[in-house]
Amino acid sequence: MTSDAESVVASAFREEWGQIVATLIRITGDWDLSEESTQDAFASALERWPVDGIPRRPGAWLTSVARNRAHDRLRRDAVGAAKLRELALLARADGAAENEDADGAFPDDRLRLIFTCCHPALPLEARVALTLRSLLGLTTAEIARVFLVSEATMSQRLVRAKRKIRNAGIPFRVPPPHLLPERIPAVLGVLYLLFTEGYAATSGTDLVRRSLCSEAIRLTRVLAALMPDEPEVLGLLALMLLHDARHAARVDDAGDLVTLEEQDRTRWNAAEIAEGVGVLDRALRLGRLGGYQLQAAIAACHCTAVDPADTDWAQICALYEQLVRLTPSPVVELNRAVAVGMAEGPEAGLALIEKLEASDALANYHLLPAARADLLRRLDRLEEAAAAYRQALDLATTDAERRYLARRLAETVGT
Amino acid sequence: MLMICGDESYSAEPAASSSLPGCESWQSEMKRRGILLSSAGLRPTSDATTVRVRDGETLIVDGPFAETKEQIGGFSLIECADLDEALEVASKHPAARFGTVEVRPIWES
Numbered sequence: 001m002t003s004d005a006e007s008v009v010a011s012a013f014r015e016e017w018g019q020i021v022a023t024l025i026r027i028t029g030d031w032d033l034s035e036e037s038t039q040d041a042f043a044s045a046l047e048r049w050p051v052d053g054i055p056r057r058p059g060a061w062l063t064s065v066a067r068n069r070a071h072d073r074l075r076r077d078a079v080g081a082a083k084l085r086e087l088a089l090l091a092r093a094d095g096a097a098e099n100e101d102a103d104g105a106f107p108d109d110r111l112r113l114i115f116t117c118c119h120p121a122l123p124l125e126a127r128v129a130l131t132l133r134s135l136l137g138l139t140t141a142e143i144a145r146v147f148l149v150s151e152a153t154m155s156q157r158l159v160r161a162k163r164k165i166r167n168a169g170i171p172f173r174v175p176p177p178h179l180l181p182e183r184i185p186a187v188l189g190v191l192y193l194l195f196t197e198g199y200a201a202t203s204g205t206d207l208v209r210r211s212l213c214s215e216a217i218r219l220t221r222v223l224a225a226l227m228p229d230e231p232e233v234l235g236l237l238a239l240m241l242l243h244d245a246r247h248a249a250r251v252d253d254a255g256d257l258v259t260l261e262e263q264d265r266t267r268w269n270a271a272e273i274a275e276g277v278g279v280l281d282r283a284l285r286l287g288r289l290g291g292y293q294l295q296a297a298i299a300a301c302h303c304t305a306v307d308p309a310d311t312d313w314a315q316i317c318a319l320y321e322q323l324v325r326l327t328p329s330p331v332v333e334l335n336r337a338v339a340v341g342m343a344e345g346p347e348a349g350l351a352l353i354e355k356l357e358a359s360d361a362l363a364n365y366h367l368l369p370a371a372r373a374d375l376l377r378r379l380d381r382l383e384e385a386a387a388a389y390r391q392a393l394d395l396a397t398t399d400a401e402r403r404y405l406a407r408r409l410a411e412t413v414g415t
Numbered sequence: 416m417l418m419i420c421g422d423e424s425y426s427a428e429p430a431a432s433s434s435l436p437g438c439e440s441w442q443s444e445m446k447r448r449g450i451l452l453s454s455a456g457l458r459p460t461s462d463a464t465t466v467r468v469r470d471g472e473t474l475i476v477d478g479p480f481a482e483t484k485e486q487i488g489g490f491s492l493i494e495c496a497d498l499d500e501a502l503e504v505a506s507k508h509p510a511a512r513f514g515t516v517e518v519r520p521i522w523e524s
Contacts, residue, residue: 168498170499
């Protein structure tokens with residue numbers, strides 16, 4: 001019974017936290033009060049549910065407890081009667097707040113919260129931190145770990161961000177349509193950062209990081225449901241699903257990285273791949289191509305190949321070419337060089353990589369010498385390949401990558 | 416408060432900010448919308464004098480507070496519902512196209 005109640009509280013935390021905080025913020029305009037009241041509600045649930053039993057609708061129970069807490073505190077501080085009245089109105093039994101604001105086309109308080117956390121007037125790191133805190137209920141200590149900074153530093157960053165929201169008058173809303181084109185990229189950027197933050201952590205079994213992936217997917221789903229005609233929102237959702245579908249095969253039992261080529265494709269999540277491809281199709285039909293859609297299309301090429309030899313490298317090259325045009329960056333150029341190396345042969349890839357090296361844009365990026373090493377190896381220029389692997393090893397940042405490169409180096413030297 | 420900043424070497428002729436091309440129509444639009452409370456252009460930093468009082472002693476130095484390429488050339492005091500409105504008003508200011516407009520809330524009691 002006890003553990004039952006605890007697991008319901010845990011899942012309610014994941015499902016309801018952002019919604020409750022967002023609703024209270026909309027009404028009270030007070031971020032700290034909203035978070036504290038919501039925290040209190042979950043604390044009472046942990047106390048009461050094991051004794052009283054789990055309420056029929058946990059979300060409604062939590063919302064009304066949080067609302068009452070906020071109400072009490074505001075009354076003690078004797079603030080505006082309007083806020084108190086609105087909180088009282090929230091007392092609808094289902095706890096699902098109806099929003100009849102002018103921008104009623106976006107009926108989700110969580111969405112307001114996302115857009116407010118991701119306002120361009122806030123520094124990028126604060127946007128992500130605030131999203132993690134307000135929307136997902138991560139503790140300051142957990143967020144500090146994600147950013148590899150001290151808890152005190154992160155706490156200060158959050159305080160500053162909330163202060164700026166209040167003092168600069170950053171509105172709590174989904175921006176009106178004419179501002180959406182310039183605001184959506186920031187929101188998608190934060191959601192993708194959340195996802196990659198969870199995805200890139202290949203070493204260790206940090207649960208916080210793994211859950212970032214599923215939360216990022218969940219939030220992008222909310223966004224996609226509310227903005228079904230935004231192709232890049234769908235593109236990002238597809239991209240996340242297609243990456244996530246492969247996560248079980250990316251690391252072997254020893255915790256080492258497994259390359260795409262060597263992954264056991266039976267361990268890929270077929271349902272997630274099918275969903276990702278379906279979402280991507282919907283995005284492409286809207287006829288406004290963007291960077292996330294292109295990346296998702298590349299991921300789809302990999303995901304739908306039954307084995308590595310079946311991969312449509314020519315198609316991938318064409319997609320990278322479009323991506324280079326749309327969102328030029330040295331990293332995209334590098335990926336394109338690798339794809340060209342697969343489609344047209346290692347020499348063609350090598351030529352592109354040498355051009356990149358001459359430009360010096362990726363001087364400290366370990367994947368540049370690593371990619372060169374792979375192409376050289378395939379050309380049987382083993383000594384040069386070994387030198388490039390050593391160079392990559394010097395630059396690699398995670399243990400898992402270092403182990404992978406060391407293994408490759410040993411193979412190259414040994415053969 | 417909108418602080419209108421720009422590179423002074425840009426226009427050799429010291430001009431009042433209100434004579435910037437497009438400035439008048441910006442001012443009249445914002446007045447019509449009831450947003451613009453007051454507005455003024457500053458004379459160039461060559462006419463500036465800086466005062467500091469340290470240990471009871473007054474130090475007077477010619478020139479601006481900071482020796483930077485961009486200097487405040489004027490200001491507008493506006494009243495907006497939220498930051499998004501202020502940003503929209505600031506982005507319409509003609510100086511935003513060649514200089515910088517800093518949006519800063521003022522202290523309210």
